[in-house]
Structures are given as structure tokens and as C-alpha cells.
Amino acid sequence: KDIASYEQQLTRCRGLNRELTKKIRLETELLASLDASNHKSSSDLALCGRSIRELADRKQAHNQNMRSLERTWNNLQTMIRSL
Numbered sequence: 001k002d003i004a005s006y007e008q009q010l011t012r013c014r015g016l017n018r019e020l021t022k023k024i025r026l027e028t029e030l031l032a033s034l035d036a037s038n039h040k041s042s043s044d045l046a047l048c049g050r051s052i053r054e055l056a057d058r059k060q061a062h063n064q065n066m067r068s069l070e071r072t073w074n075n076l077q078t079m080i081r082s083l
Contacts (some may be wrong), residue, residue, distance in 0.1 A: 003080075006073050013066040020059040027052045 031048040 003076055006069060006076060010066065010069040010073050013062060013069055017059065017062050017066055020055055020062060024052060024055045024059060027055060 027048060031045065031052060
């Protein structure tokens with residue numbers, strides 16, 4: 001792959017990571033509001049909790065991908081500087 005491709009992937013991955021962080025925050029706020037509301041069913045709470053776990057799993061996978069891309073990007077930058 002060329003350098004621009006790695007840079008684009010890293011930028012895209014960082015953007016996805018920000019989006020997942022935002023979704024987790026919103027789902028957590030929703031869970032807190034459902035929990036505070038006496039008329040919501042336990043199935044609503046379970047569904048929201050499951051959604052948060054799924055988002056957190058996706059975010060963890062994106063974090064691993066981003067770290068890998070950052071290592072590759074840093075290695076490419078080091079190679080370029082050494083030329």
C-alpha cells in the first residue's frame with residue numbers, strides 16, 4: 001500500500017473511534033435515564049446495556065486497528081526520514 005492509503009485509513013479509523021465514543025456516551029446516558037425512570041421495563045434496560053457492550057466491543061476492535069495503523073504509519077515516516 002502507498003503512504004497516502006495508510007494515512008487515509010488512519011484518519012478514517014480515528015473518525016470511527018470518535019463516533020463510537022459518542023454513541024457509547026449517548027447509550028450510557030439513555031441507560032441512566034431509563035434506570036431513573038420507574039415505568040421502564042427491565043427488558044429496556046437489558047437491551048440498552050447490551051447495546052453499550054456491543055458498542056464497547058466495536059470500539060475496542062477499532063482501537064486495536066488504529067494502534068496497528070499508527071505503528072505502520074510511524075514506521076513509514078521513520079523509513080521516509082532515513083532515505
